[in-house]
Each structure stands twice: as C-alpha cells, then as structure tokens.
Amino acid sequence: MADKEKVASRYDMWNSFYDKIDNFPIIGRPQKKWKSQAIESLELSGDERVLDIGTGTGQILTEISSYLDNGKVIGTDISKGMLRRSKRRIEKDGIGEIASVRYDDIENSQFPDNYFDRIIATFTFTTLPNPRKTAEECSRILKKDGKMIVLDTGKPSNKVAFLFFIPMMLSAKLFGRTHMDRDIGEILNSNFDVERINSHMIGMVYTLKCKIKK
Template sequence: MSANTNVQKIVPFEGSKLSKKEQIASMFDDIAYRYDFLNHFMSLGIDVIWRRKALKYLKSLQPKKMLDVATGTGDFAVMAEKKLQPERIIGIDISEGMLSHGREKIKKLGLEHKITLQLGDSETISFADETFDAITVAFGVRNFENLEKGLAEMRRVLKPGGKLVILEFSNPTVFPIKQLYNSYFRLIVPLIGKFVAKSKAAYSYLPESVKAFPQGEEMRTILLNTGFPAVTCKTLTFGICSIYCATR
C-alpha cells in the first residue's frame, strides 16, 4: 500500500464529489483573508520561529534561485528573501485566493522584483529539470493529493546538490504534551476556525490531516525512496513540528 493512501483519504469536505486537490483549493480560497492571522494566532507565534529554524538548513547553501511550493500567501517566501537573499524566489500554489493576498503583501513590501507568486501544482511543476538550488514547503505537503508524485516532481526540478526543506506539523508523543496538543487541535482549533475564518471544516481537516500524515522515520524513508540520497529529520517544540531536509 502506498504511504500516500491514508493521507489521501482525509479531505476537508466529506461527501464532496470534488477531488482532494479541488477541495483543498476551494478551502484555502475561502479562508485566505484570515489565513496569516490564524496561523500566528493559533500557534502563539511559534510558527515564525519554526520557519526561521527551517531556513537555517539552507544558509550554507546560499541558494540563488528558490522555489516555494504550496506558498499560500507567500509568508515563507518573504522570510526566505530576508534571511537568505537569493536572486529569485518563485512561489506556487493551487489556491488563487491565497496567491492574490500574497501578491498584495509582496507589492506592499516592494519585493515584486525578487518574489513571484503563480498558480501551480506540486504534482506537475511547470519548470525544467534541475532549475532550482533550493525548494521549501511550509505546512503544505500533507495537502498533496499524491505525496510521492509531489516529492518526485520537487526532486526533478532541484539541481544536484540542492536541498529540499519541508516544515510540517507532527504528532507529539510525550506526556502531557500529546494530550494537551490533541485536545487543543480537536476541540479548540475548529471553533476558532468557525468563528474567525467562518470555516469549521477547514480547521477540522487540519488535525485529521496531521494525524494521517507519515512522520519521522516513515517520512524520511519515503524521501529516500523518492531518490534523495541524504535525508534528516528534526523535531521541534516537543514534537509538534518537524523539519525534513533532503539533499539531491
């Protein structure tokens, strides 16, 4: 059985005839206007620290051209521009609603000449082989309809010696963090989503998708099997988040 099977079954809208990919795009279109606020609010701002730690894995590489997959509103791309100062960052996402908000943000920051956001699918990346020095994905891989296909596509467009850095939620295993985390994710987060973003479905999907997603050694093995010869995994904040760094 593919490692992708379980996570593919988890969708935002049960009973919908749309594919997971179509549901994800629709869900993010709906919550785009509150996405950045909720990300920082629900993580108490810790997500910003996680992103900084993830980008440190690319500092020695000094990438010139970067791809940010599932870029959303471009938060990670903006931070990468500030911390790594590459010549060019291209962000792709399947939600035009998220991209629209991201372009407004980038314009206000005066970064249009450095960062470009465009509609794009992780499973059919529209760039030639070996185009990018580095690829980042923050809280996006668990939303891929086909995980292995998305990872293989990212490897294809990555230059030899280039790095893929994935930042993703994971499930803590230590008492009492595990119990507190599960209660917060399952009871509080959907309510916040319902009242702030007007979408309980989106924030009910979040804990379910995290639970189903392969983590730790399992995810590391998937990356190795995809063709990355060197893969590391680092857990953060009692295992709530993980950084996977894969070198082509």
C-alpha cells in the same frame, strides 16, 4: 470535486482569515521562529533560485528575499485566493525584483528538470492530496546538489503529547483537509536522504533537511 480542487477551494475560502489566525500570538510567535529557522537552514549564499511550495499568503517570501542579492524566489500555489494575497504582499513589501508567485500544482509541476537550487515547504506537505507524487516532482525539479527544507507537523512519539495531538489532528482533518498524522519523512525517503534537524512542541512540529538520493 477532485481532492485537489477541494483543497484549493478550502484555501480560497480561508485566504482572508489565514494571516489573522497565524498572527494570533500563541501560534504566531513560535511559527515565525520555526519558519525563520527553516529559512536559515536553506544556507543561502545570495544567488540561488528558490521555490516555496504552497506559498499561501507568501509569509516567508520577504525573509527569503532578504538573503538573495542576485537570486530569485518563486512561490507557488493552487489556490487563486492565496495567490492574490501573496501578490499583494510582494507589492506591499517592495520585493517584486526578487520574488514572484504563480499558479503551479506541485504534484504535476510545470518547472523543468534540475531547475531549483533550493526548495522550501512550510506546512504544505500535510495538505497535499498526493505527497508521494510531490516527492517525485521535487526530486525532478531540484538540482542534484540542491537542498529541500520541509517544516511541518507530525505524530509525536511522546504518549502524553499524543493525547493532545489527537483532537488537533481530527479537527485539522475535518476543517482543514490537513493530515497532521502523515509521516512525511517516510514519504520523502524514496527520493531523498532525509535528516530531521529539529523538533518543536514535543515533536509535533519538525524540520527535515532533504538531499536527493545518489
């Protein structure tokens, strides 16, 4: 099975537990806050076309929709199980006029050039089999004056934090096919000007603001 199919089948398997784990208070509260801050960093004025890469169960679609009057948000994923969940959320939250989801592999996206005003990816870049190809695709489908916000995990520079990080990183690799030690900033750097705009959990979680290189 190719890496991409393995990732998709892992998330297909997890789709019914995903929100339950994420809503667990010790994880859920801070994550919700970080995601809200990432959405605020999109600086939406209301008429943008926004892409949520690897939308999963569509956790951030409702909040993004609340910023959009005439704009649209599209969530994409390669896991059919996750897409089923996000569709249900859109129906339940009554945001179908603004939000939609569809199957799209961001490493080989079906969207045209210069299509999105904003791109957001929360905890997706560490799960992608080929993040460099994704960086290229994002710079292709994002408008030249657009903005991308990436919230994800990474190696902390603090030595004590690193000791806590190692077991988390190894179990995420083993059970989640997630590469918490990936240097996403360095990967995005070939196509984007990247700025780290905040860090949480002693640097284990951070947000990047990315603009296409001129």
